[in-house]
Amino acid sequence: MHEEYIKNLFNNCNVGKLLGIEVYDLKEGHAKGKLTIRNEHINVFGTVHGGILFTLADHIGGACGNTLGKKSLLIESTMQFMKGVLAGETLFAEAKLCYAGKRIGRIEIKVYRENEEIVAMMHMVFYMKSDDHKTKTP
Structure with a gap:
């Protein structure tokens, strides 16, 4: 039940919807998603913009972190772009x-x-707030 709530939350996120990111598999401590690259995602050199890859990884990582029952927020991340x-x-x-x-x-x-x-890897550190997902965060 909790995983379905988080999946729905992230699939209805404004940024995820804007880019076309879909979370399609979610369980505690694990998440999978996908994105079809559109022309709007392409940089001046003809390949996907690094910010799009970063946002995809951040979005799926965020969904994963939030499976633990508390609001999870990114503190720090590093990303390696390979292809x-x-x-x-x-x-x-x-x-x-x-x-x-x-x-x-x-x-x-x-x-x-x-x-x-593999085209990119991200490592993220996140903070788990003491409140659950029923409480609004400003």
């Missing part, structure tokens, strides 16, 4: 929880093509 991506390609992102303490956690997200070739 260029063209318009028309569908990218997948998979987030896995690596560590969860009382308040701080760490997630690894890989972004890859349909053939499983």
Whole structure:
């Protein structure tokens, strides 16, 4: 039940909807999503803009962190870009929880093509608030 709520929350997020990101698999400590690259996602050099890859990874990582029952917010992240991506390609992102303490956690997200070739990796550190998802955060 909780996972369906989080999946719905992230699939109805304004930024995710604007870019076309879909969370399609979610369970505690794990999330998967996808994005088909459109012309609007392309940078001046003809490949996907790094900010689009970052947002995809951040969005799926955020969904993963929020499966733990508390509001989880990004504190810090690093990203490595490995391959260029063209318009028309569908990218997948998979987030896995690596560590969860009382308040701080760490997630690894890989972004890859349909053939499983990795195009980017993100490592994120997140903070788990003491309130649950029923409480509004300003």
